[in-house]
Amino acid sequence: MLSVDQSEPEATFYTVVAGxxxxxxxxxxxxxxxxYPLIFEANKPMLTHPDKIYPGQVLRIPPE
Incomplete structure (x- = not known):
């Protein structure tokens, strides 16, 4: 029987810009x-509130 590696998709990263x-x-x-809660949860404790993100922050974007 063959074994297939079922690795999870990797997260990507996004740098916040103004707006x-x-x-x-x-x-x-x-x-x-x-x-948006997926992104918020993946970036705790750096993020303390979903409305408080700032230009230059690098956020982890998890796979769906």
Whole structure:
């Protein structure tokens, strides 16, 4: 029997720019703005509130 490596898809990273918010970033990466909690949860404890992101921050974007 063959064994297949079922590794998880890797996260990508995104650098926040002026005017960004987690919903906008989720829309770009997942085509669904309502998935912003995935990004928020993946970036705790750096992020303390979904509305508090700043230009220059590098966020981990987990696979769906």
């Amino acid at each position: 960004d918010n987690l919903s906008k970033i989720a829309k770009q990466h997942y085509d669904n703005a309502n998935k």
